[in-house]
Amino acid sequence: MPRPLRPRGSLLFDKPPLSFDDLLGRLVDRGLHVPDRGRTRRYLRHLGYYRLSPYTIPFQQGGSDYLLHNGTSFNDVLDLYVFDRALRLLVMDALERVKVAVRAALTDRMATTSDDPHRYMNASHFQHRGSTSVS
Numbered sequence: 001m002p003r004p005l006r007p008r009g010s011l012l013f014d015k016p017p018l019s020f021d022d023l024l025g026r027l028v029d030r031g032l033h034v035p036d037r038g039r040t041r042r043y044l045r046h047l048g049y050y051r052l053s054p055y056t057i058p059f060q061q062g063g064s065d066y067l068l069h070n071g072t073s074f075n076d077v078l079d080l081y082v083f084d085r086a087l088r089l090l091v092m093d094a095l096e097r098v099k100v101a102v103r104a105a106l107t108d109r110m111a112t113t114s115d116d117p118h119r120y121m122n123a124s125h126f127q128h129r130g131s132t133s134v135s
Contacts, residue, residue, distance in 0.1 A: 018049075020041045020045055020049075021041070023049040024040055027040075027053075030068050031067050031069070031070065031072060032056070032074055032077070033072060033073040035073065036074075039074075043074075052077060055077045055084070056068060058080065107120055
């Protein structure tokens, strides 16, 4: 049996918002070595604590206290974030190239097999012949 839907906006959050200094303090309390607090605060302001904090997971000791291994520095976390960002951009670039090549191949194939360069604009070629019911 499906779960009943809850009204949007009905979730209550009891966590107070934290300042950048409080968020930085949370990281330090968990064992993160922060050589330059001003620089780290700037990264927290521009990237966000909740965007950076998952990158601390590989450095955690385990358990529910989120403590980090000795010697883990903010630069370690930031290096992992930068690597992930670079990898994501490379994958997105490659994916975009594949998408463009597939789209070009499809439109070229449709145009040459039907002798109609605007075949893709004719909606009758794209009617769904299956069931129209939504379950």
